[in-house]
Amino acid sequence: MNNPIPLYSTADIREIEQLAAARPNPPNLMEKAGLAAAHITKNKLLSNDKSNLLVLAGPGNNGGDAFVTARYLRAWGFQVTTIFTGDPSKLSQDAKQALQNWLNAGGELHNDIPSSGSWHVIIDGLFGIGLNPDKYPLDEKYQRLIAAVNHMNLPVLALDIPSGLSADNGIAPSTAIKATITATFIGLKPGLLTHDGCEYAGEIILCDLDLDAVSMKSPQSWLLDQSLIKTLLPAPRPANSHKGIFGSVGIIGGASGMVGAALLAGSAALKLGAGRVYLGLLANQPSTVDPAQPELMLRPVDELFELDHLTCLIVGPGLGKEISACLCLEETLQTSLPVVLDADALNLIAHHSELASALRSRHAPSLLTPHAAEAARLLGTDIATVQNHRMQAAEDLARNFNCSVVLKGAGSICAFPNGHCYFNASGNPGLSSAGTGDVLSGMTGALLAQGLTSENALLLAVYLHGAAADALLETLAGPIGMTASEIIDSARHLLNQWVYGHHARFRYSHAYSIY
Ligand SMILES: NC(=O)C1=CN([C@@H]2O[C@H](COP(=O)(O)OP(=O)(O)OC[C@H]3O[C@@H](n4cnc5c(N)ncnc54)[C@H](O)[C@@H]3O)[C@@H](O)[C@H]2O)[C@@H](O)CC1
Ligand SMILES: Nc1ncnc2c1ncn2[C@@H]1O[C@H](COP(=O)(O)OP(=O)(O)O)[C@@H](O)[C@H]1O
Numbered sequence: 001m002n003n004p005i006p007l008y009s010t011a012d013i014r015e016i017e018q019l020a021a022a023r024p025n026p027p028n029l030m031e032k033a034g035l036a037a038a039h040i041t042k043n044k045l046l047s048n049d050k051s052n053l054l055v056l057a058g059p060g061n062n063g064g065d066a067f068v069t070a071r072y073l074r075a076w077g078f079q080v081t082t083i084f085t086g087d088p089s090k091l092s093q094d095a096k097q098a099l100q101n102w103l104n105a106g107g108e109l110h111n112d113i114p115s116s117g118s119w120h121v122i123i124d125g126l127f128g129i130g131l132n133p134d135k136y137p138l139d140e141k142y143q144r145l146i147a148a149v150n151h152m153n154l155p156v157l158a159l160d161i162p163s164g165l166s167a168d169n170g171i172a173p174s175t176a177i178k179a180t181i182t183a184t185f186i187g188l189k190p191g192l193l194t195h196d197g198c199e200y201a202g203e204i205i206l207c208d209l210d211l212d213a214v215s216m217k218s219p220q221s222w223l224l225d226q227s228l229i230k231t232l233l234p235a236p237r238p239a240n241s242h243k244g245i246f247g248s249v250g251i252i253g254g255a256s257g258m259v260g261a262a263l264l265a266g267s268a269a270l271k272l273g274a275g276r277v278y279l280g281l282l283a284n285q286p287s288t289v290d291p292a293q294p295e296l297m298l299r300p301v302d303e304l305f306e307l308d309h310l311t312c313l314i315v316g317p318g319l320g321k322e323i324s325a326c327l328c329l330e331e332t333l334q335t336s337l338p339v340v341l342d343a344d345a346l347n348l349i350a351h352h353s354e355l356a357s358a359l360r361s362r363h364a365p366s367l368l369t370p371h372a373a374e375a376a377r378l379l380g381t382d383i384a385t386v387q388n389h390r391m392q393a394a395e396d397l398a399r400n401f402n403c404s405v406v407l408k409g410a411g412s413i414c415a416f417p418n419g420h421c422y423f424n425a426s427g428n429p430g431l432s433s434a435g436t437g438d439v440l441s442g443m444t445g446a447l448l449a450q451g452l453t454s455e456n457a458l459l460l461a462v463y464l465h466g467a468a469a470d471a472l473l474e475t476l477a478g479p480i481g482m483t484a485s486e487i488i489d490s491a492r493h494l495l496n497q498w499v500y501g502h503h504a505r506f507r508y509s510h511a512y513s514i515y
């Protein structure tokens with residue numbers, strides 16, 4: 001089994017760097033970083049007829065990496081134009097050496113992008129983890145330079161992190177380099193994987209610089225990717241199974257005008273494998289059957305609490321904030337069932353401290369699936385604060401409410417009360433449409449019902465939900481106009497593929513022969 005890929009904050013990376021530097025024969029990390037980046041550039045972006053590079057070297061060690069990259073590429077026969085925005089006397093020892101080596105190799109320096117010249121590829125070595133753009137905004141000179149680079153619309157390889165992006169938070173308050181590839185050093189950074197990072201990082205290639213980071217610094221955050229997911233999948237079903245084995249999901253929501261949200265969650269729970277799905281609808285005179293999905297059992301909400309075989313409850317899709325919704329939520333929190341809380345269930349908890357206390361004191365698993373606005377209400381802050389500190393917000397929610405949490409949005413973050421975090425690598429803007437969150441809650445419930453732990457159910461549902469949307473891009477069923485219902489069918493297809501490969505048919509075949 002592959003180990004999950006860790007994520008490291010800027011402070012962690014600095015610590016690892018210091019540990020490496022304290023070794024008897026410290027590695028020259030800048031040299032290794034520049035060489036790795038040069039190889040990636042050559043192999044993935046350059047060719048015989050695309051051989052002119054523009055290299056941007058900034059005032060710190062990221063600029064040092066750029067000089068090393070430039071030197072190797074020049075030595076390999078490429079045409080390299082380098083601009084340097086810093087002050088040579090203020091460079092670190094390593095970066096000073098890298099600059100000197102570049103000059104010794106016959107390289108030249110410009111202080112701005114030459115007006116005449118044409119390039120095929122750009123290397124961005126302006127800023128790496130030393131930039132803290134929310135505290136120390138980029139001045140106009142750098143904003144102009146970055147805008148000029150983005151305007152050129154050329155393939156860009158960013159060194160460590162696209163310049164302008166915060167390595168810890170994934171925010172780019174003014175602007176950032178839009179990279180085709182980010183060659184990131186030592187460890188993945190959270191900022192590459194969430195919020196604006198999803199826009200700017202492009203393909204991310206981790207260059208470990210021959211350091212075994214995990215042995216030097218124990219991680220608390222990991223990438224939620226396909227290789228991690230493989231370890232969480234439900235087992236293939238026994239042939240001799242019955243619906244009771246796969247659990248019963250109860251869904252509470254669907255107030256007047258919002259019945260569709262509960263139906264979507266119900267279909268998602270059903271098609272992701274729950275044995276039975278019951279819907280308790282709050283609408284006045286709710287329908288008793290969904291003709292589009294007659295397998296769903298629609299009941300008056302009170303009857304849901306009388307069922308003795310539910311495996312988990314989902315509360316929130318289309319719930320509304322009426323008193324009846326509040327009472328249902330209160331009753332749900334008193335049960336000993338695992339619960340998934342979404343949408344207005346989260347808003348009610350944010351508004352009623354007694355519901356928040358009931359949530360905190362639950363012993364059974366509770367899973368919260370807020371988007372940024374719901375998270376802000378739960379934390380008593382504003383959306384910008386949540387979005388500028390997404391990992392912190394997810395961690396705070398998990399700790400404050402003693403719950404498993406996914407903070408949704410580009411680069412969803414799953415956080416758990418033990419402080420562990422997972423950054424989701426799947427998903428695309430096709431998911432930015434009404435109802436996809438309801439589908440996620442239904443999928444999570446289905447996996448809980450089938451016996452996954454609350455942590456594993458949340459991680460698998462979040463990754464699968466994004467991967468289902470990614471699969472729809474292949475057939476151009478999105479991102480424009482992708483619908484929540486389509487996510488359900490795509491997710492069902494993928495889950496079966498992951499669990500069975502293409503062998504489900506053979507596994508349960510009844511073929512026999514007479515010899
Ligand atoms: N940490 C490590 O072990 C390694 C670091 N390396 C490189 O070193 C980078 C970190 O280097 P540094 O710590 O020197 O940081 P950076 O090179 O990312 O940036 C720091 C420099 O930018 C300036 N600066 C910061 N914010 C600014 C702003 N808003 N406007 C204008 N100037 C600003 C600072 O004064 C400083 O000169 C990494 O991202 C990576 O590219 C690599 O050489 C490999 C090893
Ligand atoms: N740009 C995006 N990239 C990746 N995932 C996205 C993006 N936009 C939305 N999503 C995902 O889509 C879902 C939207 O959920 P939510 O906002 O609750 O929708 P609704 O309330 O309409 O059901 C979340 O899982 C979120 O992570």
Ligand SMILES: [K+]
Binds near residue numbers: 062124127162163
């Ligand atoms: K950079």
